[in-house]
């Protein structure tokens with residue numbers, strides 16, 4: 150068939166999300182115009198003209214069956230996702246993590262895109278949103294002119310420019326004998342509150358003051374709004390600054406004892422199921438190891454599982470819960486799909502996975518077929534449900550984590566045996582992967598043969614992840 154007569158879509162940006170989007174759409178037989186502005190115009194972080202270039206770490210995260218990124222990798226592997234396939238071919242040893250030779254990976258993705266007869270590559274910056282069915286995948290460093298075009302389409306208030314994110318912790322890991330529910334000045338008890346004595350505060354202050362900080366690239370140096378100051382910067386300004394700011398205890402007392410405190414940290418619910426809670430006002434760029442120590446020094450968080458660390462780097466992203474369907478289409482503009490960081494995800498792998506779904510859905514729309522959403526037990530299904538259904542106030546980008554999928558039961562339903570944390574995660578992994586395979590088959594999407602053989606059941610996966618994530 151003549152390519153000109155076929156249903157057509159446009160993908161803007163050939164990074165992690167755009168490359169997977171273009172190839173997923175092409176696989177459904179749709180003609181794809183893929184626009185990438187590099188090398189004609191580059192970003193402050195990219196250094197080559199290749200697609201899917203990793204701008205910082207070379208890791209796609211841990212791949213064991215107790216790791217949430219491991220499940221997302223397996224899902225993408227089964228679906229034939231371009232980034233994960235290229236990563237598998239460009240592996241370097243990294244314990245339990247999928248780390249790659251970044252040049253080999255980017256070259257493999259670029260060659261695969263160029264070799265696809267359904268994809269036409271245009272090396273050009275787009276400054277307006279094209280007509281027809283489009284996937285927007287221009288990433289955290291979207292060019293200014295295109296960011297203006299997006300803002301014009303979605304509304305001024307919905308496009309964020311900096312990601313000053315606070316850590317998010319798993320609900321099950323919060324000590325409820327310490328954290329108490331209350332609202333300030335007797336308002337609705339929507340928050341969990343962590344009470345700090347002077348001794349607790351002194352310890353916290355000391356840790357923050359000595360913690361190692363992320364040093365931003367010059368171009369990344371942020372002009373902080375007063376209301377969006379990282380906690381370490383507040384602490385640098387003086388001993389009392391955090392407790393006169395986000396840690397202020399005024400208007401709060403313990404609902405049962407009436408006790409008041411030297412300082413308080415509030416936790417805000419992040420998702421509808423209350424599986425994830427963020428530390429209010431705790432945006433931070435502390436190195437992850439030190440960040441974990443600071444968070445775990447807070448009363449009630451001594452065993453906290455951090456599902457998303459705080460980060461400070463330049464990002465361009467939409468307020469997804471206000472704008473997006475779980476299909477990744479804009480609610481108000483059903484021909485426009487959004488993927489990657491722009492859609493409110495964080496991470497190479499998450500960007501690639503949302504790219505794959507946005508590309509597939511854009512193609513389905515162009516073909517006049519219904520768009521699809523993966524089941525809730527899958528990591529991608531959990532992620533896109535979060536993006537469209539999270540708390541929109543102070544929305545922050547999200548990465549793959551176990552809080553996104555339904556929790557495992559405490560006991561194995563078959564054996565009745567009590568399951569520890571690892572067993573429960575492995576259970577969620579198996580449920581998610583089975584649901585994913587069934588969903589691909591039902592949607593007529595040819596899953597790759599076999600089980601995710603590349604899974605390494607590394608006992609040390611968490612340590613390897615951490616090393617990969619902080620390098």
Ligand SMILES: Cc1cc2nc3c(=O)[nH]c(=O)nc-3n(C[C@H](O)[C@H](O)[C@H](O)COP(=O)(O)OP(=O)(O)OC[C@H]3O[C@@H](n4cnc5c(N)ncnc54)[C@H](O)[C@@H]3O)c2cc1C
Nearest residue numbers: 162164165166186205206275288292295489490496497500
């Ligand atoms: C400084 C920095 C460091 C990061 N470090 C990590 C990390 O270590 N690990 C991790 O998992 N994630 C990291 N991220 C977050 C994020 O996961 C990656 O940036 C990821 O590459 C995002 O994928 P994407 O497809 O959304 O964007 P990108 O991969 O950046 O792709 C977007 C593409 O769109 C192109 N483009 C932009 N505007 C236009 C336009 N107008 N017309 C045509 N093309 C355009 C760009 O040139 C680019 O190729 C980092 C982000 C930043 C900003």
